[in-house]
Amino acid sequence: MKAPTGLDAFDVPLETLRARRSAKWATYPDDVLPAWVAEMDFELAPPIRAVLLDAIELDDTGYAEPGRLGSAFAGFASARFGWSVEPERVWVAADVMSAAVEVLRSFTSSGDGVVVNTPVYPPFLKSVPEIGRRVVEVPLVPDSGRWELDLDGLERAFAGGAAAYLLCNPHNPTGRLLGRDELAAVAELAARHGVLVVADEVHGPMALPGATHTPFVSLGEEAAAHGVTITSASKAWNLAGLKCAVIVAGSAGMQEQLAERLPKSLRFHAGHFGVLASVAAFTEGAAWLDALIEHLDGNRRRLGELLERELPAVRYAEPEAGFLAWLDCRELGLGDDPSAPFLERGRVAVNPGPTFGSPGRGFVRLNFGTSSSLLEEAVRRMASTLDHA
Numbered sequence: 393m394k395a396p397t398g399l400d401a402f403d404v405p406l407e408t409l410r411a412r413r414s415a416k417w418a419t420y421p422d423d424v425l426p427a428w429v430a431e432m433d434f435e436l437a438p439p440i441r442a443v444l445l446d447a448i449e450l451d452d453t454g455y456a457e458p459g460r461l462g463s464a465f466a467g468f469a470s471a472r473f474g475w476s477v478e479p480e481r482v483w484v485a486a487d488v489m490s491a492a493v494e495v496l497r498s499f500t501s502s503g504d505g506v507v508v509n510t511p512v513y514p515p516f517l518k519s520v521p522e523i524g525r526r527v528v529e530v531p532l533v534p535d536s537g538r539w540e541l542d543l544d545g546l547e548r549a550f551a552g553g554a555a556a557y558l559l560c561n562p563h564n565p566t567g568r569l570l571g572r573d574e575l576a577a578v579a580e581l582a583a584r585h586g587v588l589v590v591a592d593e594v595h596g597p598m599a600l601p602g603a604t605h606t607p608f609v610s611l612g613e614e615a616a617a618h619g620v621t622i623t624s625a626s627k628a629w630n631l632a633g634l635k636c637a638v639i640v641a642g643s644a645g646m647q648e649q650l651a652e653r654l655p656k657s658l659r660f661h662a663g664h665f666g667v668l669a670s671v672a673a674f675t676e677g678a679a680w681l682d683a684l685i686e687h688l689d690g691n692r693r694r695l696g697e698l699l700e701r702e703l704p705a706v707r708y709a710e711p712e713a714g715f716l717a718w719l720d721c722r723e724l725g726l727g728d729d730p731s732a733p734f735l736e737r738g739r740v741a742v743n744p745g746p747t748f749g750s751p752g753r754g755f756v757r758l759n760f761g762t763s764s765s766l767l768e769e770a771v772r773r774m775a776s777t778l779d780h781a
């Protein structure tokens with residue numbers, strides 16, 4: 393059995409990482425450095441490792457019993473965001489995307505429009521048509537390097553009959569974290585036009601220094617009446633394979649609607665290990681999360697320095713949350729999808745910008761949830777692509 397190394401939990405050696413069998417590490421051959429899908433390269437938080445090892449020792453691999461999840465999440469929400477959550481208003485699901493899809497399916501009808509802010513996490517663009525709804529794009533506006541919400545565009549889309557808004561905050565891939573004023577404007581528009589706001593806040597626990605995450609339904613009555621917050625420990629504590637997420641109602645009215653509309657089977661799709669690990673994360677994972685945030689804060693700055701040195705033509709604005717960087721590579725002359733030459737010639741896997749919607753042409757998404765030495769290696773490999781041009 394692997395014991396904690398006692399080394400820096402955020403500096404796991406490459407050979408240890410190569411032994412992992414998750415999607416990030418198993419998709420490409422060993423000469424490719426993976427910096428794509430949103431998994432992190434760190435050791436587990438000790439309380440999470442302990443609860444999972446304990447379950448293995450007990451051969452405790454049955455169905456999930458999510459009884460403690462609501463109060464665990466409520467405690468975390470209160471301590472981290474100053475958000476008072478009623479534990480019984482916390483609904484469990486297998487993961488954030490299936491939660492978002494089930495909420496959209498339950499609250500909208502076939503053919504309805506669902507607003508998204510492109511460039512955006514690619515499953516948003518795929519899942520909406522999969523359930524027979526229409527994607528309505530309201531692109532973010534690049535304004536002096538910062539991606540801004542187009543409130544006029546949002547209003548036009550809402551007035552044009554969109555039924556729901558799949559809000560990604562913090563935003564993947566740009567790393568933008570919306571402030572209270574912007575969120576209040578969204579709530580006001582949603583209330584005026586009767587639009588449901590489905591707020592995917594999975595990167596929220598990783599707000600980086602200088603930014604504050606505001607859960608949408610914590611904003612006030614309008615937001616709580618017209619929105620749900622969906623989140624998970626899966627990104628901040630790297631638990632995506634364990635399967636557990638929460639849907640949170642902020643008002644009695646929304647709670648009633650969730651009770652009436654959500655499929656009763658939803659909770660049975662969550663994984664037992666996911667629930668155990670999420671409870672540990674929410675109740676005992678704050679110290680590790682603080683250390684993670686410090687490491688990511690260092691890496692987002694380091695990435696800026698590395699790009700300036702190795703790839704000065706790439707434009708990059710430091711994200712305000714999380715471990716994903718949205719890199720504007722249009723001046724490199726590598727075409728609409730620079731991830732292809734980066735992979736072929738540089739042997740580094742990053743996400744192709746065009747999969748995030750048409751504003752992603754010429755961009756790539758880089759995952760910096762890794763050690764600073766592997767981050768440096770990723771940038772070095774991207775730069776070496778140009779030598780081989």
Ligand SMILES: Cc1ncc(COP(=O)(O)O)c(C=O)c1O
Nearest residue numbers: 430487488489513564592626632
């Ligand atoms: C914004 C966003 N939503 C959802 C997910 C997926 O979360 P889950 O695996 O819990 O569905 C991700 C994963 O990277 C994400 O970035």
